[in-house]
Amino acid sequence: MILRLSAPLIFLGFLAILATGIGSSWMPLDRVVAALFGQGTRTDEIIIWTLRMPRVLLAMLAGAALALAGLLLQHVVRNPIASPSVLGLVDGAAVGVVLFLMLFSNEANALVVSVHWLPLAATLGALSFAALVALVAARDLMQPARLILYGIAAAALAKALVTVLIVLGPVYRAGQSLIWLAGSVHAAHWDDVAILTCVLVVLTPVLAAMARPLDQLLLDDQSAGATGLALNYTKVAVLGLSVILTAAAVSFAGGLAFVGLLAPHIARALVGLRMGALLIVTPAVGAAIVLGADIFARTMAAPLELPTGAITALVGAPYFFWLLIKEVRRD
Amino acid sequence: MTNQGLTIKDVSFAYAGTPVLHDVSATFAKGRLTAICGPNGCGKSTLLNIAAAQLTPSRGAVHLDGQPLAQIPPKSRAKQIAMLPQSPHVPSELKVRDLVGLGRYAHRTALSGLSVDDHDAIDAALKSTKLDAYAHRPIAALSGGQKQRAWISMTLAQSAPWVLLDEPTNHLDVTHAVETIELLWDLVQAENRTVVVVLHDLNLMARFADDVILMDQGRIIAQNTFAEAVTEKRLSAIYKRSISFGHLNNRERPFIVVD
Numbered sequence: 001m002i003l004r005l006s007a008p009l010i011f012l013g014f015l016a017i018l019a020t021g022i023g024s025s026w027m028p029l030d031r032v033v034a035a036l037f038g039q040g041t042r043t044d045e046i047i048i049w050t051l052r053m054p055r056v057l058l059a060m061l062a063g064a065a066l067a068l069a070g071l072l073l074q075h076v077v078r079n080p081i082a083s084p085s086v087l088g089l090v091d092g093a094a095v096g097v098v099l100f101l102m103l104f105s106n107e108a109n110a111l112v113v114s115v116h117w118l119p120l121a122a123t124l125g126a127l128s129f130a131a132l133v134a135l136v137a138a139r140d141l142m143q144p145a146r147l148i149l150y151g152i153a154a155a156a157l158a159k160a161l162v163t164v165l166i167v168l169g170p171v172y173r174a175g176q177s178l179i180w181l182a183g184s185v186h187a188a189h190w191d192d193v194a195i196l197t198c199v200l201v202v203l204t205p206v207l208a209a210m211a212r213p214l215d216q217l218l219l220d221d222q223s224a225g226a227t228g229l230a231l232n233y234t235k236v237a238v239l240g241l242s243v244i245l246t247a248a249a250v251s252f253a254g255g256l257a258f259v260g261l262l263a264p265h266i267a268r269a270l271v272g273l274r275m276g277a278l279l280i281v282t283p284a285v286g287a288a289i290v291l292g293a294d295i296f297a298r299t300m301a302a303p304l305e306l307p308t309g310a311i312t313a314l315v316g317a318p319y320f321f322w323l324l325i326k327e328v329r330r331d
Numbered sequence: 332m333t334n335q336g337l338t339i340k341d342v343s344f345a346y347a348g349t350p351v352l353h354d355v356s357a358t359f360a361k362g363r364l365t366a367i368c369g370p371n372g373c374g375k376s377t378l379l380n381i382a383a384a385q386l387t388p389s390r391g392a393v394h395l396d397g398q399p400l401a402q403i404p405p406k407s408r409a410k411q412i413a414m415l416p417q418s419p420h421v422p423s424e425l426k427v428r429d430l431v432g433l434g435r436y437a438h439r440t441a442l443s444g445l446s447v448d449d450h451d452a453i454d455a456a457l458k459s460t461k462l463d464a465y466a467h468r469p470i471a472a473l474s475g476g477q478k479q480r481a482w483i484s485m486t487l488a489q490s491a492p493w494v495l496l497d498e499p500t501n502h503l504d505v506t507h508a509v510e511t512i513e514l515l516w517d518l519v520q521a522e523n524r525t526v527v528v529v530l531h532d533l534n535l536m537a538r539f540a541d542d543v544i545l546m547d548q549g550r551i552i553a554q555n556t557f558a559e560a561v562t563e564k565r566l567s568a569i570y571k572r573s574i575s576f577g578h579l580n581n582r583e584r585p586f587i588v589v590d
Binding site for chain 1: 404419436
């Protein structure tokens with residue numbers, strides 16, 4: 001168990017060092033490590049600390065947040081196909097982000113309010129679309145495939161809204177907004193990393209306290225309620241957490257698709273069903289997925305960069321197909 | 332004495348506008364095995380769910396030892412009343428012992444692991460359901476009867492003095508059905524727990540129930556000791572078939588024949 005718990009974390013560490021070495025010029029790993037610990041040359045340290053580190057960290061944090069959001073969603077709706085992107089949360093958050101950029105930027109392409117408000121806008125966007133799906137799907141929660149259909153419809157609506165907003169909005173914001181459509185970490189700043197870190201640090205004790213109620217959700221509603229779980233309170237709290245986690249990731253890394261779907265499945269294959277272990281391993285797996293996807297995005301067509309979200313979707317979408325076929329056949 | 336035990340008073344309930352219970356009042360006496368019987372759709376399950384605070388009645392109230400059940404926080408309530416629903420579900424790759432451990436939720440704090448008490452309760456529950464040998468197998472590897480016992484085991488691990496079960500003998504063959512009810516009867520005799528069980532099998536009811544509640548169309552027709560409540564006439568009326576009692580020499584209780 002210890003090995004299964006720590007293996008993903010160790011793998012993630014290696015991947016992070018590797019990702020920091022890869023760029024427009026390859027930096028050998030010993031120089032990466034030296035620069036990380038302040039023992040490298042001045043140039044190396046600038047490359048690492050101002051250019052590559054924020055990107056690597058943002059990829060990891062966004063991946064971790066989306067993976068956790070997916071884990072929570074899959075458990076609370078008891079549906080293995082659920083995830084932030086499939087249920088429309090990612091695109092809903094993107095609507096919030098694009099609206100925020102449209103409303104609060106001036107002619108000079110600068111925000112007139114602090115960027116710290118961005119996650120809040122994303123949260124409101126994700127929340128609206130979560131509420132929409134919940135409202136429509138309330139009667140069909142017992143039929144997993146239907147919930148997914150409603151989610152996909154809501155996601156399509158959100159995507160259309162984002163496109164319309166970008167076309168209608170000021171041209172100078174269009175380029176930046178496009179990032180959120182595809183999902184990317186290439187414009188990462190330390191500011192973004194700091195805000196996302198704050199969100200995750202604040203949520204960590206909350207998630208730890210939720211581990212036991214989440215375990216209880218392995219049971220059907222009636223059994224879980226009979227064992228003493230405050231069912232409605234727990235469900236609202238878990239859904240709220242996954243909305244916030246999704247929104248925080250999408251605010252800074254855009255629509256990284258299918259991370260929230262894939263990561264919990266891989267984590268469950270590694271450590272089983274218990275939440276205590278899943279809450280540690282799932283974010284590590286999510287971070288590794290986005291980091292790995294970003295390495296591909298940077299190197300596959302260099303010097304061109306592909307959107308990181310396109311890479312995660314290329315892996316995640318076929319898996320989603322497979323899960324969907326499996327679920328529909330079972331019905 | 333009237334405010335002792337689990338009492339349901341003037342309770343009505345409707346599912347999406349369709350009335351299921353009409354002004355029902357019932358008392359589950361402590362230290363007894365009470366069986367709730369009646370035809371499909373008569374409101375047995377609803378009554379049980381209301382007694383365990385898993386459904387909120389549209390009118391009326393439930394009290395536990397004089398305290399309104401709705402006002403007891405979920406964890407405190409779960410330490411008093413355990414309930415096994417009709418079709419419980421859990422991912423089948425979960426291990427038996429982990430399932431039984433889920434019954435300990437109300438006794439655990441947010442972050443600590445299983446305490447000595449928790450382990451003891453889980454072991455005792457596994458033992459009394461004869462599942463000790465299967466503790467580390469996944470649910471998927473169990474037979475139907477074993478699965479049902481695993482769920483009962485989880486309900487017992489909750490260590491609640493009140494144990495409510497909704498048709499626990501469904502899908503069980505005769506041997507396992509009788510063994511299940513014997514196990515519940517032992518809980519009453521040996522551990523002084525109170526058991527309320529919804530039963531379809533009238534002969535299991537006739538053999539083991541101390542008290543019986545007969546229901547029909549959302550109302551309680553009779554509620555008393557077995558001998559007082561259950562008559563050929565009443566059973567025939569609520570099941571709309573001619574039902575008669577038979578007797579075996581060595582048995583005090585009758586067996587029930589549906590003509």
